[in-house]
Amino acid sequence: MSRALKLTVGNKVGLIACSDGVKVENLTKVEELIRIMNSFGLEVVISNTLFRRNGYFSGSPKERAAELNLLFKNNEIRAIFDISGGDSANQILEYLDYDNIRLHPKPFFGMSDLSVILNALYTQSNAKSYHYQLMTLVSSDGAEQQAAFYRTFFQGHNDLYDFKYHWIRGNQMSGIVIGGNIRCFLKLAGTNYFPDPSNQILFLESLSGRANKIVSLFAQLQQVRTFDKCAGVILGSFTELERYNEFSIVEEYLKEISRIPIVKTNEIGHGSDSKCLIIGENITL
Template structure:
């Protein structure tokens, strides 16, 4: 995917990083340099006015510039939160289609990643690059290095446990359930037919997840997709919520032939692997 000496763009399309996080981002830049990459930072990363590092147009402008810059070989988003969908009307999807390159992000970047797939067919990578400086960095750094430079699958090895059905096959869309549903009713929502829908969440309890799953059902999603993949639902699992996410999904998707699988390998935890949005999977 990348080679030593490549420039990579660092952006924050969602909530601004706080000034206290500069030390962490400096450490990340140092790790990338040690790996042989040359990070180029957007000027719209840190807080200027509350959660904003710049306007939606300004943040999207940097993203567009990085896609148009042939020397930038990949783009990593270091943010999360709530406001990534503010960029959607300012993103130049035609340029992204003409200049495909890996885009990495997670959580609220679900909106941009799925919009990129819907508008261009390009792949995006559900992975937070700050994992390389978080608690599990001693495992994440070698997995990242082996996968990004040496074309191994360390970062992409995901163990799925089927909880209904025997097989799920299709192109994966989705991500954070709350953020994915921001695309409902917009031109940026991917087509669902024969896709695999991946869902995960950091916050939220049983009632909130019920709301989201019912919305998906009422949109007709579960009748169109080929199956459902569940990642980690951090707060629900930490609090041992009942019913749990598996029980909720089994109840709400009442078609007994509808396949569902679960993994503990993808989500908001710092042990998370990388799931590729827009890629065909067989689980």
């Protein structure tokens, strides 16, 4: 597994919200997160588009994109962490400076609605990005996540990269990882930001959605021929679906509409103990 990101004491990292802005009532959690990052020896640079201003947004689409472009252009910034989620990230895609990102790539972290940015960075800049939510460091599993974060990004271990899985079909798959949150990933369908799934490994997870909703999203992926082309599927956690014990419905549907290798992991998704998957990284399972 790639160890492209290695942090050291004194590094600067950026904090931004490119999807729905962070609610002001979560200020205490953000301050706690910054204290933890400072305790690692990191200097946190806070973007001007972090907290909500009016309604849902931390700024206009152009403002949010401009702030992200600035973090990419700033050579002192070692990594960028987006701690937002929601529905608004795809608004900024057309305003990102993909040429600069291609010439000066750096790790971008985010998940859920940030799936649109993770995949756009890959398709437009051939850049790797990290499906991971930094706020897990201040979650109910915060102590374990802090230890895993430090061991992974400061000491070069694979704590956040190694995940347990079991085979639903097949016993081997290899390719570049694309995907993320299934609902948000499908926002890219029909756009230039949607990655070509040919010989790629498609990762999918979801927070909300029972069987009828998730099956409909799988049907859309099948109708745009994604499952016909990809080399395999990694199914992460489907929080609501699994809470209602309906995962088997989706599993059977996927086996019915595809013939590709499939693995299931409970260690990547919206859980407070979630691990990290690199979009744009070539992996073999």
